[in-house]
Amino acid sequence: MKEKNNDDYFEKQNPSILRSIGGLLTFSTILPLNIYTTIDEMAKITWFWPIINGIIGLIATIIAFILIEYIHFDALLIATIVYGFLLIINGFNHFDGLMDFGDGIMVHGSPEKKLSTMKDPMTGVGGIVSGFIVGTITIASYCSLIDYAYAINLDLILLIIVAEISAKIGLTTCCISSNPSEDGIGKYFIKYMNFKNYVFGLIISFLISLLLSSTIGFQIGIMGIIGGAFGGALTSLIANKHLKIANGDVLGTSNELARLFSLLAMLIVISTSFTTLI
Known part of the structure; x- marks a missing residue:
């Protein structure tokens, strides 16, 4: 069983590429998309961030x-x-x-x-x-x-x-x-890159x-x-x-x-x- 994410910035949702992309846009902008996923699932597509941006x-x-x-x-x-x-x-x-x-x-x-x-x-x-x-x-x-x-x-x-x-x-x-770093959201983006x-x-x-x-x-x-x-x-x-x-x-x-x-x-x-x- 996957360990539960300790960071509750995003709600737990069924993971998917599209949801991760939407979650990354929701996280990094003020666009009212309201698409959420876990930090881990979102950070896994950090490599795609330039295209999203x-x-x-x-x-x-x-x-x-x-x-x-x-x-x-x-x-x-x-x-x-x-x-x-x-x-x-x-x-x-x-x-x-x-x-x-x-x-x-x-x-x-x-x-x-x-x-x-x-x-x-x-x-x-x-x-x-x-x-x-x-x-x-x-x-x-x-x-x-x-x-x-x-x-x-x-x-x-x-x-x-x-x-x-x-x-x-x-x-x-x-x-x-x-x-x-040992804490903060930034560590997830570095971890998965x-x-x-x-x-x-x-x-x-x-x-x-x-x-x-x-x-x-x-x-x-x-x-x-x-x-x-x-x-x-x-x-x-x-x-x-x-x-x-x-x-x-x-x-x-x-x-x-x-x-x-x-x-x-x-x-x-x-x-x-x-x-x-x-």
Whole structure:
């Protein structure tokens, strides 16, 4: 008989792939799906999270398309709305993790002291500045992307989807390269992420990104995924150095940094290929 899950965040339901996917969406967003499963069943498909997150990216892309094509908002305003939407639909969970992580790594002392600081409900200067830096650069990156979409090809806004897929590629990269904490929900995602599933999810993400960027340059989509993986690996490296383990806050940070590095990587390709794209 299977041991009962000690974490009661989700109710016990009959397990299935579709329910696990719905449960992961329910867990990671504020979408009113109300589909529940156990943490274990949900975490087993962590490798599929980047593809699921593409749905969120699609919604953000539709918002950007409407604001560009029909309302003609300024690029900075559109970028801010898109980023604000992504933070809100994720319930600010990943961004909250980023700020907690920023507080933790700025504290001098042992990993235990840093982890204790991260659990403090009060946000310090390290967290505020980390959130400000990542947030402003992300908005500026979206703004540049939208400027290019106005000037070159509207299809460039499809890269918003690539960035969201890449955000979760960063998270799964962090999972595969980190040691789990002893408590918290984050340990389940690290526990069930193995190299085989990671590579499989990575390949699917590459294929989707190639398809989305096929009309504007396949190399852009490839660099987006690589940028996301780099962001996750960087987060894992910093966490291993300062904390020795990874928890939910670290995974949330990897999501935010992966999105940022994905956008930056794609913008580098776009800017260097500007004359070709025209």
